[in-house]
Amino acid sequence: MNEIDRESALTSSAKKALNNYAESIDSETLSKIGRSRRQALSALHKPKYGFFSWLGLSAGGIAVAGFALFVVLEIPSTAEFEFLKTSEDVYVLASNEDLEFYDHLEFYQWLEDENINFENHS
Amino acid sequence: MSVEKRAYTMAKIAVGNPEDALDLVQDAMTAFVTRYVDRSEDDWPALFFRILQNGIRDWYRRSRVRNRWRVWFNRSDDQGDDILESIPDDKGVDPVAQLSNEGLNDAIIKALKMLPVRQQQVFLLRIWEGLSVAETATAMVCSQGSVKTHLSRALQALKSRLDEYQL
Secondary structure (H helix, E strand, C coil): CCHHHHHHHHHHHHHHHHCCCCCCCCHHHHHHHHHHHHHHHHHCCCCCCCCCHHHHHHHHHHHHHHHHHHHHHHHHHHHHHHHHHEEEEEEEEHCCCCCCHHHHHHHHHHHHHCCCCCHHHC | CCCCHHHHHHHHHHHHHHHEEEEEEEHHHHHHHHHCCCCCCCHHHHHHHHHHHHHHHHHHHHHHHHHHHHHHHHHCCCEEEEEEHCCCCCCCCHHHHHHHHHHHHHHHHHHEEEEEEHHHHHHHHHHCCCCCCCHHHHCCCCCCHHHHHHHHHEEEEHHHCHHHCCC
C-alpha cells in the first residue's frame, strides 16, 4: 500500500470512528444540546440590544427633560408675561376652590384686567 | 448528522470533559446566532467553528492558569498531594500499546485525543467537517500554510500511533 492509499485509509477510518463516537452521545446530553440550539435560535426573535434600547430610551428621556428645562428657563426671559400667566393658570387649577369659583373665573379675570380693586372701591 | 453533534464531539475530544464541552457548544451557538446570522450562509460553517475554536483556546488558557495556581498551592502546602503524581512518566507503559487490544474506532479516538490541540482540531475540521483549507484557516485564526502543516503533522502522528492496525 503506497503512502496516498495509506493516508486515504486512515482518513476514511477516522471519519467512521468519529461518526460512531458522535452517534454514541447519550440522550441526556443530546437533549441538552437540542435545548441550547432552541435557546440560541429563540434569541433571534428577541429585540436586539435590549440593554442598549433601554439606554436609548433613557437618553431620549434625558433629552426631553433637558429641552423642557431649557424651555422653562429660557422662555421667561423673552416672554415673561405668558409664562406668568401660565403659572397662574396652573396655580388656579391646582387650588381646591369650590366649583362656583371656577364658574366665575372669567369674571375674576375681567376684574383683574380692568384693574378693579374692591378694597379701593370699598 | 447535525452540526451541533459534531461540534460537541470536537469540543469533547479537545477538552476531554463532557460538561465543559457542552458549555463550549452552547456558548458558540448563542454567540453565532447573535453575531453572525446576518452573514452569508456560505460563511456560516467557518464562522461557527471559529467561535468554537476560540472557546477551546480560552478553555486551555484558563486551565493553564488554574493548573499553575494549583501547582503553586500544592508546593506551599506540605500536606498536599504529591506533585510527582501529576508529572507524566515518559518511561512508563506506552498508552498506544494499551490500545492494541481495543477496537480500531476507540484507538483512533484515543490517538486523536493525544494529538496537540491545534493538530487535532485542524484534522477534525479538514477531514471530518470537510472544511476547505481557507475555511479551516478562518476557523482556526491562522494562515493556510499553518493549516497544511498542522494537518500533515497530525496525519504523520496518527499513522505512527495506529501503525499496528495496518491502515
